[in-house]
Amino acid sequence: MNEEKEAVTLKDLGEFGLIDRITKKIKSYQKNTKLGPGDDAAVIKSQNNILVSSDMLVEGVHFDMSFTPLKHLGYKSVIVNISDIYAMNAIPTHITVNLGISSKYTLEAIDELYDGILLACKKYKVDIIGGDITSCLNGLTISITVIGEGNENEIVRRSGAKENDLLVTTGDLGGAYMGLNVLQREKEVWKNNQNMQPELDNFNYILERQLKPEARKDIIESFKDNNIKPTSMIDISDGLASEIFHICKSSNVGCQVYEDKIPIDSETYKTSMDFNINPTISALNGGEDYELLFTINQKDYEKIKNDPKITVIGHITKKDQGINLVGKGNTLTPLKAQGWNHFNS
Amino acid sequence: MNEEKEAVTLKDLGEFGLIDRITKKIKSYQKNTKLGPGDDAAVIKSQNNILVSSDMLVEGVHFDMSFTPLKHLGYKSVIVNISDIYAMNAIPTHITVNLGISSKYTLEAIDELYDGILLACKKYKVDIIGGDITSCLNGLTISITVIGEGNENEIVRRSGAKENDLLVTTGDLGGAYMGLNVLQREKEVWKNNQNMQPELDNFNYILERQLKPEARKDIIESFKDNNIKPTSMIDISDGLASEIFHICKSSNVGCQVYEDKIPIDSETYKTSMDFNINPTISALNGGEDYELLFTINQKDYEKIKNDPKITVIGHITKKDQGINLVGKGNTLTPLKAQGWNHFNS
Numbered sequence: 169m170n171e172e173k174e175a176v177t178l179k180d181l182g183e184f185g186l187i188d189r190i191t192k193k194i195k196s197y198q199k200n201t202k203l204g205p206g207d208d209a210a211v212i213k214s215q216n217n218i219l220v221s222s223d224m225l226v227e228g229v230h231f232d233m234s235f236t237p238l239k240h241l242g243y244k245s246v247i248v249n250i251s252d253i254y255a256m257n258a259i260p261t262h263i264t265v266n267l268g269i270s271s272k273y274t275l276e277a278i279d280e281l282y283d284g285i286l287l288a289c290k291k292y293k294v295d296i297i298g299g300d301i302t303s304c305l306n307g308l309t310i311s312i313t314v315i316g317e318g319n320e321n322e323i324v325r326r327s328g329a330k331e332n333d334l335l336v337t338t339g340d341l342g343g344a345y346m347g348l349n350v351l352q353r354e355k356e357v358w359k360n361n362q363n364m365q366p367e368l369d370n371f372n373y374i375l376e377r378q379l380k381p382e383a384r385k386d387i388i389e390s391f392k393d394n395n396i397k398p399t400s401m402i403d404i405s406d407g408l409a410s411e412i413f414h415i416c417k418s419s420n421v422g423c424q425v426y427e428d429k430i431p432i433d434s435e436t437y438k439t440s441m442d443f444n445i446n447p448t449i450s451a452l453n454g455g456e457d458y459e460l461l462f463t464i465n466q467k468d469y470e471k472i473k474n475d476p477k478i479t480v481i482g483h484i485t486k487k488d489q490g491i492n493l494v495g496k497g498n499t500l501t502p503l504k505a506q507g508w509n510h511f512n513s
Numbered sequence: 514m515n516e517e518k519e520a521v522t523l524k525d526l527g528e529f530g531l532i533d534r535i536t537k538k539i540k541s542y543q544k545n546t547k548l549g550p551g552d553d554a555a556v557i558k559s560q561n562n563i564l565v566s567s568d569m570l571v572e573g574v575h576f577d578m579s580f581t582p583l584k585h586l587g588y589k590s591v592i593v594n595i596s597d598i599y600a601m602n603a604i605p606t607h608i609t610v611n612l613g614i615s616s617k618y619t620l621e622a623i624d625e626l627y628d629g630i631l632l633a634c635k636k637y638k639v640d641i642i643g644g645d646i647t648s649c650l651n652g653l654t655i656s657i658t659v660i661g662e663g664n665e666n667e668i669v670r671r672s673g674a675k676e677n678d679l680l681v682t683t684g685d686l687g688g689a690y691m692g693l694n695v696l697q698r699e700k701e702v703w704k705n706n707q708n709m710q711p712e713l714d715n716f717n718y719i720l721e722r723q724l725k726p727e728a729r730k731d732i733i734e735s736f737k738d739n740n741i742k743p744t745s746m747i748d749i750s751d752g753l754a755s756e757i758f759h760i761c762k763s764s765n766v767g768c769q770v771y772e773d774k775i776p777i778d779s780e781t782y783k784t785s786m787d788f789n790i791n792p793t794i795s796a797l798n799g800g801e802d803y804e805l806l807f808t809i810n811q812k813d814y815e816k817i818k819n820d821p822k823i824t825v826i827g828h829i830t831k832k833d834q835g836i837n838l839v840g841k842g843n844t845l846t847p848l849k850a851q852g853w854n855h856f857n858s
Contacts, residue, residue: 207671208600209566214559220642221554222609222658226649255553264567266656297565304571311611311656326552
């Protein structure tokens with residue numbers, strides 16, 4: 169059986185065959201999906217605000233196949249997208265998946281990738297309603313568009329932060345970046361001596377942060393349960409500093425962030441020190457944590473103060489006070505939005 | 514001025530700078546675009562059925578930069594997508610644009626590409642509401658998702674064709690394919706002798722069909738004006754034969770197509786003969802014409818019979834009669850769905 173399965177190639181199946189194969193695995197979780205994949209377009213019945221966001225992941229830029237399991241990659245590619253809808257305080261409902269696949273990928277590799285995509289869709293109750301599969305000359309490109317729904321008075325933009333609002337983050341930061349550092353180090357070791365086994369045992373948490381992140385659906389649900397509406401929100405994909413800049417720029421405000429408040433997991437902290445990277449820098453510039461950064465009116469502080477998933481890290485100021493990190497001894501350092509510049513490589 | 518402009522590189526601008534630059538050029542044509550690019554997601558106010566379709570175009574697979582002007586490529590990449598929404602008898606309203614750009618592309622090249630995208634959006638009144646721009650290791654990848662609107666009782670699927678319905682195509686077919694053949698021939702000539710100028714003067718129509726196709730918005734409007742609802746519809750992207758197979762498979766029917774009815778422009782016909790390709794084959798298997806193929810109930814024949822943009826090319830039969838081309842002397846040849854298999858190259 170197994171041999172027979174391996175004998176089928178992407179070339180044998182062709183584009184339509186591959187699409188058929190994948191379409192058969194797709195389940196529907198959303199009642200308003202009136203027409204899924206298989207026609208010129210999908211149809212969604214809507215009486216609400218539709219939210220749309222789109223991201224492209226490129227091999228060699230966003231992921232390194234030498235240490236990224238395909239199933240994790242598929243999972244992460246969905247998370248990266250739906251996280252943007254949660255960051256609007258809305259619910260992701262549908263995605264389209266476009267894949268560009270070079271000939272080095274086998275049918276089984278695509279199945280694995282899709283298994284991860286399907287798993288994320290199942291967990292977050294998101295319907296795959298269409299997409300495109302094409303060959304490409306090199307590597308793998310994943311382009312996903314996510315569609316979500318939100319009530320008009322619940323949608324949160326980046327632009328609503330006001331002076332004296334609290335700046336809040338979920339979870340902890342810098343882990344995904346340190347996970348990437350570990351994977352890259354072990355790859356170098358392996359390249360120099362291919363008999364070496366990678367040492368990954370002590371890095372479970374940060375490796376999972378890098379390879380299989382989750383989106384903060386729970387936070388959006390808890391906002392609803394506790395009747396909280398953030399004044400502004402963004403997801404942390406490029407790094408805390410970069411996202412703070414986005415909120416401050418969109419909201420036309422300044423900000424003070426307290427270094428000692430930034431939540432950093434002990435594994436992230438220890439690994440960062442081992443790599444001679446200031447853990448605060450990992451948290452500020454690392455990116456890919458997919459936590460939510462938001463601002464709330466001070467009157468809502470009581471509602472969140474006991475939630476272990478949420479940490480107040482600063483407050484919003486007038487624009488002319490700038491964007492500053494408050495370090496030990498109350499030293500003020502202007503923050504720099506480093507983020508990622510893909511065109512720098 | 515010009516020198517100064519040329520000195521700015523993609524690397525200088527960075528991802529956010531490039532997104533800012535493009536975002537400034539984006540205009541809104543749709544009243545229900547409540548939030549465009551610049552946040553985690555865009556917001557569309559909807560009280561209707563939302564249609565979604567997505568396509569990916571990859572350099573070296575879908576387009577050859579040696580003969581494709583970037584502005585035309587941008588234009589075409591929008592057309593390819595919105596054509597899928599028209600093929601549902603609906604109206605495209607919004608797109609997201611994801612670009613993967615390798616370092617060989619300059620800022621001016623991206624501006625040109627975007628000029629074409631913006632031009633198509635202006636012509637078809639489609640809003641760009643988001644997207645992603647990233648570097649990639651090789652070439653150029655364009656992944657667009659289009660969103661449209663349609664009334665529940667107007668949306669046309671592939672699956673509604675019934676026995677005795679008429680099979681109808683818009684425009685003429687095979688032109689885009691012959692345009693591609695001419696471009697590829699002239700590229701070969703030029704590779705052998707770079708002093709040769711390409712001979713393209715006599716091929717204006719088919720070159721435009723290949724390089725700058727249009728989508729059949731006019732047909733959808735005329736359906737509305739004449740109170741016509743096709744029973745099934747698809748756009749002709751992979752070739753007439755392939756699309757006929759899609760309709761017949763989805764509708765569980767057979768079909769007879771009359772060879773002498775297939776509309777072929779005289780320039781397509783002549784060029785096809787010069788290339789020793791049977792013009793019927795160009796029309797059946799060529800693809801990329803972005804015409805609409807649809808079926809209508811015979812009672813609607815009176816409404817379309819005088820429309821020069823529309824040609825009846827056959828009729829729907831029971832499934833067990835198969836899918837046949839009726840040639841000269843009433844010979845029946847089973848049609849083959851050739852289409853494109855990108856994984857064959």
